[in-house]
Amino acid sequence: MHGYRGKILRINLSDKTWKLEKLDHTEALKYIGGRGFGSKIMFDEVDPNIDAFDPANKVIIATGPMTGTPTPAGGRYMVVTKSPLTGTIASSNSGGYWGAEMKFAGYDMIILEGKSEKPVSIFIEDDKIEFRDAGHLWGKTTIETTNELMKEAPEKAKVLCIGPAGENLSKIAAVMNDLNRAAGRSGVGAVVGSKNLKAIVIKGSSKPTVADPDALKDVVKRGRAQIKENGVTGAGLPTYGTNVLVNIINEQGVFPTRNFQETYFDKAEEVSGETMSEQFLLKRESCFACPIACGRYTKADDIETGGPEYESVWAFSAACGVSDMKSAIKANFWANEMGLDTISAGVTVATAMELYEKGIIKDDELDGLGLKFGDGDSMVEWVKKLGRRDGELASKMAEGSYRLADAYGHPDLSMTVKKQELPAYDPRGIKGQGLQYATSNRGGCHVRGYLISPEILGLPEKLDRLEIKGKPGWVKIFQDLTAFIDSCGMCLFTSFALNADDYAEMFSAVTGEKHTAEDILKAGDRIWNLERIWNLKAGIDPSQDKLPKRLMEEPIPSGPSKGHLPRLPEMLPLYYQERGWDENGIPTPEKLKELGVPS
Amino acid sequence: MQIKVRLFATLREGRGKELIMDLEPGLNPQLVIDLLKIKRDEVAILLVNGMDGKFDQQLIDGDTVSIFPPVGGG
Numbered sequence: 027m028h029g030y031r032g033k034i035l036r037i038n039l040s041d042k043t044w045k046l047e048k049l050d051h052t053e054a055l056k057y058i059g060g061r062g063f064g065s066k067i068m069f070d071e072v073d074p075n076i077d078a079f080d081p082a083n084k085v086i087i088a089t090g091p092m093t094g095t096p097t098p099a100g101g102r103y104m105v106v107t108k109s110p111l112t113g114t115i116a117s118s119n120s121g122g123y124w125g126a127e128m129k130f131a132g133y134d135m136i137i138l139e140g141k142s143e144k145p146v147s148i149f150i151e152d153d154k155i156e157f158r159d160a161g162h163l164w165g166k167t168t169i170e171t172t173n174e175l176m177k178e179a180p181e182k183a184k185v186l187c188i189g190p191a192g193e194n195l196s197k198i199a200a201v202m203n204d205l206n207r208a209a210g211r212s213g214v215g216a217v218v219g220s221k222n223l224k225a226i227v228i229k230g231s232s233k234p235t236v237a238d239p240d241a242l243k244d245v246v247k248r249g250r251a252q253i254k255e256n257g258v259t260g261a262g263l264p265t266y267g268t269n270v271l272v273n274i275i276n277e278q279g280v281f282p283t284r285n286f287q288e289t290y291f292d293k294a295e296e297v298s299g300e301t302m303s304e305q306f307l308l309k310r311e312s313c314f315a316c317p318i319a320c321g322r323y324t325k326a327d328d329i330e331t332g333g334p335e336y337e338s339v340w341a342f343s344a345a346c347g348v349s350d351m352k353s354a355i356k357a358n359f360w361a362n363e364m365g366l367d368t369i370s371a372g373v374t375v376a377t378a379m380e381l382y383e384k385g386i387i388k389d390d391e392l393d394g395l396g397l398k399f400g401d402g403d404s405m406v407e408w409v410k411k412l413g414r415r416d417g418e419l420a421s422k423m424a425e426g427s428y429r430l431a432d433a434y435g436h437p438d439l440s441m442t443v444k445k446q447e448l449p450a451y452d453p454r455g456i457k458g459q460g461l462q463y464a465t466s467n468r469g470g471c472h473v474r475g476y477l478i479s480p481e482i483l484g485l486p487e488k489l490d491r492l493e494i495k496g497k498p499g500w501v502k503i504f505q506d507l508t509a510f511i512d513s514c515g516m517c518l519f520t521s522f523a524l525n526a527d528d529y530a531e532m533f534s535a536v537t538g539e540k541h542t543a544e545d546i547l548k549a550g551d552r553i554w555n556l557e558r559i560w561n562l563k564a565g566i567d568p569s570q571d572k573l574p575k576r577l578m579e580e581p582i583p584s585g586p587s588k589g590h591l592p593r594l595p596e597m598l599p600l601y602y603q604e605r606g607w608d609e610n611g612i613p614t615p616e617k618l619k620e621l622g623v624p625s
Numbered sequence: 626m627q628i629k630v631r632l633f634a635t636l637r638e639g640r641g642k643e644l645i646m647d648l649e650p651g652l653n654p655q656l657v658i659d660l661l662k663i664k665r666d667e668v669a670i671l672l673v674n675g676m677d678g679k680f681d682q683q684l685i686d687g688d689t690v691s692i693f694p695p696v697g698g699g
Contacts, residue, residue: 129680257669257695266634268694273633277691278675295642299697302632320697478698484669490677522698 027051028057028237029091029536035133035155037148039221040081040140042157046389049134049218055539055623058546058587059090059134061117062553064106067137069556069624074564078110078213079195079220081141082142087128087186087226088136090515092128094234094314095132097244097532098249098524099517101126101314103203108564109212110220111197111370111426112444112469115560116212117474119512121206121313127184130230142222145193150228151180160224165190165361176225183229189365191413192219196424198447199413200369202362207313207465210367212468213426230581237538247324249524250317251309256523258483263320263519268336270299271450272344274482275512279585280455282448284347284387285376285400286441286576289452290585293349297339306351318519326355334358334368336471340450341372346379346405347374348417353402357409364413370426373447375428377417379501384435393417438575444469444566454577455587456481458489458497461597462505467557475504475517485522494593498601513553552621555605559625566612571598626650626686633693636667647686654690655680669695 034047047164057063063406064086076082083108092100100136103125109116130135131152145160154385157176163171168189175185184204191199199215200208206588209215234503235241238358254260262270276294283291295301302324311332313411316623325511334342334355342357343350361368382397393411397406411420422430427447431440446469453460458477465472480500481491489500507526511518514533526543532542572578602609606617618625630644640661648656654671658664658680670693671678678690 258697262634262694262696263698266697268697269658270634271698274670274693277631277633277672299639304637476698482670483627483698488677586672 028538029095030054031129031132031133031234031524033133034135034137036139036378038140039138039142039223042142043075044155047357054134054536056549057556058513058549060088060093060102060104061119061598062509062511062549064088064104064117064135064182065560068106068108069560072108073149074108074560075081076108078108078113078217081221083217084218085138085214085221085284086135089125089134090128090513091477091537092395093515094533095236095536096128096246096315097439097516097536098246098253099313099316099318099520100515101316102512102515102517103128104212104336105201105209106212107217108294109214109468110216111213112446113564114444114468114566115557116214116468117512118201118209118211118214120201120207120209121517122202122207123314124184124203124207125515126184126314127228127230129234131228132230132232132234136477138223141220144224145224147225147227148176148223149179150226152231154553163224164193166507168365169205170207170226175225180229181228185225185227185487186394187225188215189363189366189413189515191424192216193220193368194413194415195425196366196413196415197426198367198424198564200365202365203608206369208362211298211369213469215365229503235535238535242532245528245535247526249532252528253317253520253523256521259318259519262564263318266299266303267320267322267336269302269339271336272298272339274450277586277588278455278482279582281344282441282450282452283344284440285345285380286372286452287380288584289455289582289587292389292416293514294344296349297343297351297354306355311552313517317464320519324355325351329356329359331355331359331362333362338368338372340515341369342405345372345376347399348405349403350402352556353406356406360406360409361412364410366409366413369449370447371412373441374412374427374430375405376422377431378408378423380439381431381434381436385539386436387419391419393419401559410588418533418583437558441576442470443573444570446470452577452582452587453476453573453592454590455476456491456599457494457593458500460573460592460594461497461501461601464573464598465501465601466596467554467561475501475508476518477501478520486525488546492590498597498604500603501601503547505554506547508515509553510546529549548621552623555618555621555623556611556623559618559623562612626684628687629689630661631689631691633691634643634696635652635690635694636663648684650686651683652679653683657690658692663692667694669693
C-alpha cells in the first residue's frame with residue numbers, strides 16, 4: 027500500500043481506549059481519502075439524524091494519500107463530522123504541518139468517538155498513544171494552549187487544538203493547528219469541544235512510501251515548474267497573498283459590503299493586498315511542501331500574527347463596513363485565539379450590526395460596546411466576547427448569523443446558505459459562484475467549487491461572470507475536481523496551475539493505482555453524491571439549495587454590477603440534469619449505481 | 626476625452642495607482658497599456674467601468690479602465 031499508511035487509529039474518549047484498524051484499501055481508493063473516505067465512514071457509522079453534539083457523533087481527522095508526500099502543497103488534512111451549524115456533513119480542510127505529521131506518525135485517519143468526562147488532550151508519538159488531563163488548558167486561547175502543550179511535547183511535535191469557542195460549543199468554532207491554521211468552517215471545533223477534547227499533539231518519524239518514486243519525481247518537478255510559471259501561483263499569491271483579491275472583486279462591484287447591503291466598498295484600497303504588503307506585512311509563510319507560500323504574517327500595533335487572508339480581511343472589513351486594516355488584523359488574531367471561523371465570525375458580527383442599525387438590537391443589549399457598521403474597535407471586542415459567550419448578545423452571536431437573526435425574528439437578515447455564512451463574493455454578479463453556493467454540500471462556501479477562477483481570474487479560461495449559459499456544467503466539474511483534490515490531501519490552490527491530468531498522474535505515481543483524469547473526476551462525482559445522500563438522510567432537502575432572500579430578490583443596488591440577480595431558478599434544474607439527478611434534485615438510483623454509491 | 630486608469634499590484638511600480646489620461650476620442654485600452662509601457666501578457670484582467678473589457682473596444686469620455694496583472698485567489 028503506497029501513499030496511504032494503511033492504519034486507522036480509533037479513539038474512544040468515553041473510556042480512554044484506542045485500537046488500530048487496517049485501512050480498507052479498496053474502499054480508500056474508491057473514495058480517495060480525506061474528505062471522501064471520511065464521509066464514507068460517517069455514512070457507514072453515524073446516524074445522520076443525531077444531534078451534532080451527541081457523543082454518538084464522530085470526528086474523523088483524515089489525511090489523503092498525497093498528504094506528507096513530495097506532491098506540491100501535499101500537506102492537507104480534513105476534519106469530517108456532522109456540523110452543528112448546518113446539520114450537513116462537514117469537512118473542513120486545513121494546511122500547515124499537522125496533517126503531514128499525522129501521516130509521519132503512521133495514520134491515515136484518527137476517528138474520535140464518545141465523550142470524555144473531563145477535558146483531555148491526546149499525545150501521539152508514532153505508535154505511543156497517551157491521554158493527559160487538560161483541565162489546566164480549558165479556557166486558554168489557542169496560542170496559550172499550544173505553548174503550554176509544547177512544554178511537555180517531544181521536540182518538533184505539532185499541535186491541533188480548539189480555543190474557548192470550541193469549548194463553549196459555538197456553532198462557528200474552528201479546529202486550529204500550528205498556531206494559526208484552521209479547519210475553519212461548519213463548526214467542527216464545537217464538536218471537538220462537545221467531546222471535551224482540547225488538543226492532539228502529534229509527532230511521527232517515518233514517511234509514507236510512494237509506488238513509483240521516479241515517476242513521482244518527474245511529475246512533481248513538472249508540476250512545481252507549472253506552479254512557478256503560472257502568474258497566479260508563481261507571482262500573484264507569493265507576492266500579495268490571497269488578499270490581492272480585495273481590489274479585483276471590489277472593482278467589479280461584487281465585494282459584499284455592510285452585510286451584503288451593498289457590493290462596492292469605497293474604502294477597499296485601505297484593506298487591500300497592496301496596502302497590506304506595503305504597510306503591515308512582516309513576512310510570508312508557507313505550509314508543508316508548498317511552493318506557493320500565500321500565507322502572510324502581519325503586524326498591527328502590538329499584535330504580530332499569521333494571516334489574515336482574503337476572506338478573513340473581508341469578513342472583518344467590508345462585511346462590517348470597517349476600513350481599518352489594523353482592526354481587521356486584530357479581529358483575525360482574536361478569532362484565531364478563540365478558535366473561531368473568521369468568515370462566520372465576521373459575517374455574524376455584520377448581521378448583528380444590521381440588526382442594530384435597524385433598531386432590532388437595542389442599546390441596552392450591547393454591554394457598553396458599540397455595534398455600528400464601521401466601528402472596528404468594537405468589532406474586535408465582539409469577536410473576543412463571542413468566543414467566550416461573554417454576555418447574552420455575544421452568546422447569541424456564538425450560535426452563528428442565522429440563529430442570531432432568527433432569535434430576533436429576522437432570519438432573512440442572515441446571509442447564509444444552509445445556515446452557513448457566505449464568503450466574500452456577491453453571487454448576484456458572479457452567476458456560477460452563486461449556483462455553487464446554493465448547491466454546496468456544506469452550505470455557504472466558496473471552496474467547494476471556486477468558480478471565481480474562471481469567472482473572475484480567467485483560469486483555465488475566461489467566462490463571462492454575468493452569463494448563465496454553460497455554468498451548471500462548469501459548477502459540476504469544479505465541484506467534482508475539488509472533491510478529489512480535497513480528498514487526496516493537496517491544496518486547492520495548486521489547481522490554478524495544475525489540471526485533472528496532472529493530479530491523475532501524481533495520484534498514480536503515489537499510490538501505484540493507474541488513474542486518468544476521467545477516473546479522478548468520477549471519484550469526485552462519487553464523493554459529491556455520497557455527501558448529498560448523507561445530507562438528504564439528515565433532512566437537508568433540495569428546497570435548501572437556495573440563496574438568502576435578499577440576494578434572490580433584491581438586485582445589486584449600485585456600482586458596476588448594478589441591477590443583477592443570481593438567476594438561480596434558471597440554472598438549478600440544469601445543474602440537477604448535469605448531475606444526473608431527478609428534477610427534484612434527488613440522485614437517481616441509476617446514477618448512484620453507476621458511481622457505486624450506497625443509497 | 627478624459628479617462629481614468631486604475632492600476633493594481635505590480636503594475637503600480639513606477640506608474641502609480643491612478644492616472645487621469647487625456648486621449649483622442651475613440652481610442653482603446655490597447656493604446657492605454659502601450660502608453661504606460663505595459664505588455665499585453667502582463668495584463669490578466671482588463672475592466673472598463675468594472676465590466677470585462679476588450680483591448681480593442683472604443684473608450685468614451687469618463688470611462689474607468691482597471692488593469693490587473695496575474696494575481697491570486699482566495
